[in-house]
Amino acid sequence: MIVVRKVKVKNALGLHTRPAAAIVKLLQPLKSAVSFTYKDETINARSIMSILMLAAKKNSQITITAEGADAELAVRRLVTAFEEEFGEK
């Protein structure tokens, strides 16, 4: 199953180290292959370095693509984390 969804970076500091760590952590128990696409660059969402490389600022749009049995769950959890601004509100 492939799930694709677009999210917006809402926290003021953008995707810095802490949010990147939070994303990797929430994906750890899940099995799906998850990738982020930002500005024609597609990266593995399980890699902190790759997320940091994007240097996505506030309001940038990221396309999440998840593939696997728990893809829907993975995307839902990620969207919630983005919505909650990774607890930085």
Add this chain to the structure above:
Amino acid sequence: MYLVQHLFEQHGKHLGLDLLAGASGLSRKINRPEVHRPGLSLTGYLKGYVPARILVFGKQEIEYLKELDPAIREERLKSILTTTTPVVITARGFRPPKEMIAICDRIHIPLFRANATATNLLSRITFLLMEEFCPSVTLHGTLVEVFGVGVLIQGESSVGKSEAALGLIERGHRLISDDVVRVKKKEGSYLIGSGPELTRHLMEIRGIGIINVAHLYGAVCVRHDKGIDIVVKLEGWDDQHFYDRVGLDEKFIDILGSSVPFHLLPVKPGRDVVLLLETIALNHRLKDMGYNSAKEFNAKLLESISRRQKKRVLS
């Protein structure tokens, strides 16, 4: 998408570009990595003229334009300066004719002046554009240089790519990039990998965090870019899988249409991955020098078998 603005910002200084007109057109797209001296097109012969090329006016073009009647000059310039022309450059610091400045301003083509000769500009700009336009891809993996061989280590997250790379660095090999590798295909077949500017020479090691290898181990342990000579995929040991035990058949993997020697390396406790990677790199060098251990041995074995068979026939 590559804009005139990018060319100007990144290479303007190096090329000595001086903006004379058409500043409103800096956001024009450069669609082809091609630079053209309009020469013949200025005489009015436009068959096969490609308007989407960058135009460089050299000494001859400028002298020729000077000799023309103003009305004809304007007409000829109008026919080659089209809405798809990305940028116009005059060489040797020549001041472009008034008509050229007016047209460039009117239809928003950036017009630059440079000090170098037209031939020099042609080759330099072509080279820069070829770099920008070559096919590229971002791969998940760690690129290291082992005994001069560019090894791209791939594999699932947490299989131990970064740890293997750290082990190699500790033994004096070099890190190019951890986790994210930008690969460019140059001159049609040569693959070169580098790390993204922002995370260059940083590594993420589980249980330690983010470390800067250049600072920890020194400048000798890092490199900016390196050709990709082999790809090694690390994977957790699978009892069901039959791993290569002889090495007679070489496997290849496709990256941007080029095939690169590929090894699948199973990992399990007690297997020293660093040593294995060093061995793969050395074996690759040996093969490059024309010696293939597995094939060489097999040839010897076949010869010995056939000798024995002959003996039996004789006796």
